[in-house]
Amino acid sequence: MSKFCSVGKERDENGEIIVCEESRAKLLPILQNMQQEKGYISDEDMQSVADELGIHPVEVYSVVTFYSFLSVEKKGEHIIRISNCISNIMAGSKEILKQFERILNIKVGETTSDGKFTLEETACIGMCDMAPAVMVDDKLIGNVTPRMVKKIIKEHS
Amino acid sequence: MIKKNTNNRKGKVIFSKFEPFTALKKALDIGRSESIAEIRESNLKGRGGAGFPTGVKWNLAAVAVDKEKYIICNADEGEPGTFKDRVLLDEYPELVFEGMVIAAYAVGANKGFLYLRGEYKSFLPQLEKKLKEMRTENYLGKNILNKENFDFDIEIRLGSGSYVCGEETALIESLEGYRGEARNKPPFPANVGYNGHPTVLNNVETFATVPHIIDKGSKWFKSIGTEKSSGTKLLSISGDCKKPGVYEVPFGITIKKILEMVNAIDTKAVQVGGASGHCVSKKDFGRQISYEDLNTGGSIIVFNNKRNMLDIAENFLEFFKEESCGQCTPCREGIPVLLEGVRMLRKGECTHEYLDDLLSLSETMKLASKCGLGQSSPNAFVDIIKTFKDEYVLNENNDIKEKIFNAR
Ligand SMILES: Cc1cc2nc3c(=O)[nH]c(=O)nc-3n(C[C@H](O)[C@H](O)[C@H](O)COP(=O)(O)O)c2cc1C
Ligand code: SF4
Ligand code: FES
Numbered sequence: 001m002s003k004f005c006s007v008g009k010e011r012d013e014n015g016e017i018i019v020c021e022e023s024r025a026k027l028l029p030i031l032q033n034m035q036q037e038k039g040y041i042s043d044e045d046m047q048s049v050a051d052e053l054g055i056h057p058v059e060v061y062s063v064v065t066f067y068s069f070l071s072v073e074k075k076g077e078h079i080i081r082i083s084n085c086i087s088n089i090m091a092g093s094k095e096i097l098k099q100f101e102r103i104l105n106i107k108v109g110e111t112t113s114d115g116k117f118t119l120e121e122t123a124c125i126g127m128c129d130m131a132p133a134v135m136v137d138d139k140l141i142g143n144v145t146p147r148m149v150k151k152i153i154k155e156h157s
Numbered sequence: 158m159i160k161k162n163t164n165n166r167k168g169k170v171i172f173s174k175f176e177p178f179t180a181l182k183k184a185l186d187i188g189r190s191e192s193i194a195e196i197r198e199s200n201l202k203g204r205g206g207a208g209f210p211t212g213v214k215w216n217l218a219a220v221a222v223d224k225e226k227y228i229i230c231n232a233d234e235g236e237p238g239t240f241k242d243r244v245l246l247d248e249y250p251e252l253v254f255e256g257m258v259i260a261a262y263a264v265g266a267n268k269g270f271l272y273l274r275g276e277y278k279s280f281l282p283q284l285e286k287k288l289k290e291m292r293t294e295n296y297l298g299k300n301i302l303n304k305e306n307f308d309f310d311i312e313i314r315l316g317s318g319s320y321v322c323g324e325e326t327a328l329i330e331s332l333e334g335y336r337g338e339a340r341n342k343p344p345f346p347a348n349v350g351y352n353g354h355p356t357v358l359n360n361v362e363t364f365a366t367v368p369h370i371i372d373k374g375s376k377w378f379k380s381i382g383t384e385k386s387s388g389t390k391l392l393s394i395s396g397d398c399k400k401p402g403v404y405e406v407p408f409g410i411t412i413k414k415i416l417e418m419v420n421a422i423d424t425k426a427v428q429v430g431g432a433s434g435h436c437v438s439k440k441d442f443g444r445q446i447s448y449e450d451l452n453t454g455g456s457i458i459v460f461n462n463k464r465n466m467l468d469i470a471e472n473f474l475e476f477f478k479e480e481s482c483g484q485c486t487p488c489r490e491g492i493p494v495l496l497e498g499v500r501m502l503r504k505g506e507c508t509h510e511y512l513d514d515l516l517s518l519s520e521t522m523k524l525a526s527k528c529g530l531g532q533s534s535p536n537a538f539v540d541i542i543k544t545f546k547d548e549y550v551l552n553e554n555n556d557i558k559e560k561i562f563n564a565r
Contacts (some may be wrong), residue, residue: 002387014331025352027334032275032315065380066336067317069275086239086428086472087395123320125276128395128458129402138278156366 001121023053027063031070040074068122076111076118078156081135085124098123099149116157166248168405170369170389171362177251178296180368184259185304188489188553192263192371193219199375201367205231205323205360205455207529208429211367214357216345218264221355222455228261228269228309229332229351229358233316233323235274236431237476238456239291239493241391244403246280249365250287256364258296259371260357261309270351271312272328284313307539314509320480322360324528325358327482338482339528362391362455382408386447396459412442415457423462425544426545431456432473433533436466436540466545470538471499477534488531493536502549509551516542 030049036039041064050057065069082088082097097108100119104112111118127133132143136156144152162233166172166544184192197212218226230253234242245253259271273281291297299308314332316322326340350356365561366388370378392415395401399420406415412427427437429446430453437444437451444450457495460469474496483489498515501507509512509513519535526532541548 016522024334025332028317028331028451029314032317063334063336067319084472085476086469087430088466089472090396090460120319124239124277125233126234126240126243126274128238128240128393129396131401135276140276140279149358 024055027055027060027073028067031060031064035070038074038155039077040071042072074111074115077116079120079135080120080152081120081122081125082108083123083125083127083131083133083135084121085128087124087128088131088133093132095146096132096134096144096149099146100153102149103153143147159504166403166405167498168389169247169407170378170405171245171252171391172405173369173373175252175355177243178294179253180371181255181258181262182302183320184262184371187301187306189263189265192259194522195234195371195375196263196502197371199378200385201370202386202448203310203360203361203389204362204454206236206433206452207454208448211359211363214253214359215264216258217345218355220465221348224350225268225354226266227264227266227351227354227356228257228264228270228311229235229328229346229356230257230271230361230364231323231325231328231358232271232273232277232361233328234277234361235320236250236454237431237473238393238395238431238457238458239397239454240395241455243277243280244279244389246284247363247366247510248274251291252368253361254291254364255296256359257311258301258309259367260359260364262272262304263300264357267308267310268542269309270332270505271311271313272316272322272332272531273313274316274323274542281299281313281315291556296563307501319531320476321482321528322527324530327528328358329356336482338484338509339396339530341527360454383445383447383449385449390446390453391445391455392453392457393455393458394457396457397421397424397464406446408447409445409521411445412437412451415446416442416459417501419459421461424459425462425464426460426466428456428458428460428469428537429453430456432476433529433536436537436544438544449506466541466548467499467503470541471496472502473537474499474534477530479532481530482528485525485527485531486535487522487525489529491518491526491531492534494518495535502551505550506552507549508554512542512551518547 034045045058047057050060104117106112108119125135127140127142132144133142134144193215201211202208232242257415297310301307319337321327322337322454324339325346327337331337346356346358364419381389389405389407392404417422429435478492518537523532
């Protein structure tokens with residue numbers, strides 16, 4: 001297969017870069033950790049990951065931009081995701097979304113000026129039986145009412 | 158942890174009583190080929206949506222000659238309206254893992270992955286804990302339960318918010334560290350999978366069914382369900398009903414029965430199989446859940462009389478537009494055209510002729526798209542156009558078509 005990659009730091013006795021599939025497979029976990037720690041993946045970080053895995057930075061960029069939970073722009077400290085799936089909408093998720101927009105004073109897709117919260121829409125989060133549901137960072141919260149919105153924000157402030 | 162909505166789980170297979178790891182011991186006793194034979198005899202088919210016979214898949218991987226083989230559990234569960242894998246991972250993780258260990262033994266694999274969707278990251282600590290316990294008990298690790306040369310371990314990898322990564326070859330690409338873009342098939346993963354090695358990839362529910370079959374036998378399993386669809390199916394039911402949740406039902410259950418079970422009233426239509434599935438109207442509520450009739454990975458969304466069907470078609474197409482990987486033209490270019498079409502229908506701007514064009518475009522997408530996403534994306538649109546004719550009016554003025562095309 002042609003899709004081998006190399007670990008730039010490991011070389012065999014002849015100084016050749018060691019070709020290794022396993023190292024490329026680490027790309028996504030590495031990026032996920034960066035996203036978690038910094039809230040985004042910067043150009044410098046993409047370059048350093050690329051160097052470490054011995055691949056072109058464009059390769060890293062193409063992976064980052066493919067996945068919706070990875071981003072090249074800085075996200076808020078907490079990410080609130082509201083599912084825009086049909087079960088959620090039928091259960092009134094648009095009202096919940098509006099409530100978040102009102103209280104945080106931002107529109108969906110934006111980050112608050114203090115960098116605390118980013119508000120996003122996302123596909124089905126697998127909580128359709130407890131719609132409307134939201135995801136705050138990694139946490140799933142079901143049966144959300146407009147009244148709960150304030151509390152959710154407060155808990156994370 | 159999230160609040161549970163258990164509806165008092167009961168069922169004939171997955172939610173039936175079971176002593177963890179007895180099936181694994183039995184499989185190690187009866188041997189590799191007998192274990193595969195039992196699964197094949199049972200007529201178990203994949204529970205992730207496509208319905209490929211599990212025993213056949215395992216056999217392909219078992220006979221493939223390679224030192225390295227892999228087991229992958231598909232826990233990407235991205236189909237709108239599906240949440241049964243969430244319940245299995247939360248409440249029955251040892252059943253899923255036991256199924257994976259049995260598969261590993263049967264085909265001769267040393268390494269397994271659970272590909273967990275990013276949305277379910279909160280389950281990671283409890284799943285890791287379960288794996289750790291299994292290692293201590295020697296259900297994972299080296300020479301599992303003293304079976305010489307049977308080494309196997311499971312690693313959990315997270316997805317990052319991409320629906321198409323649930324497609325098996327896209328999932329493998331993602332595991333390998335690439336964009337989740339589907340591969341051409343054949344070759345199938347059972348022959349050429351993770352890093353080019355034979356790989357058994359099954360849905361969470363498929364793996365959770367395996368220990369029950371090994372334990373109680375294929376005859377028992379085949380006695381449940383219909384002739385062509387053995388066993389039970391977990392349904393994730395949501396939408397306009399009083400009792401949403403996960404239900405285990407025998408194959409062959411009708412839509413009508415399901416609606417009674419969840420206390421749905423004034424039901425107009427039921428979406429079976431999520432956004433990529435089919436929209437079933439009232440006159441077809443006698444149809445049944447099975448591989449030979451209405452096939453589903455488990456998603457059932459109920460719509461009552463107040464719902465507008467074009468809203469639903471629009472929502473599904475928006476979803477597909479967002480999730481298409483963009484690799485192939487029929488899917489990437491076709492979905493936005495259908496979406497625009499629905500919006501025209503809502504405004505009463507779509508003509509007869511243009512609607513015919515949209516339906517023939519749908520046919521092209523079904524035939525020419527590279528993976529299941531593009532192939533199934535027009536399904537709900539076509540069903541709704543054909544079944545709910547009184548929910549839209551067509552424009553009789555043919556100039557409109559010209560105008561629309563110029564506007565693009
Ligand atoms: C766009 C798309 C998304 C899919 N998502 C999932 C998924 O989330 N979970 C799953 O088990 N199968 C999913 N599948 C089906 C898989 O490709 C594959 O058929 C299945 O995981 C095989 O396991 P099974 O035979 O046990 O069902 C998806 C298929 C497509 C085309
Ligand atoms: S059908 Fe769609 S999702 Fe599948 S490979 Fe083509 S563009 Fe990607
Ligand atoms: S359909 Fe909304 S969370 Fe699943």
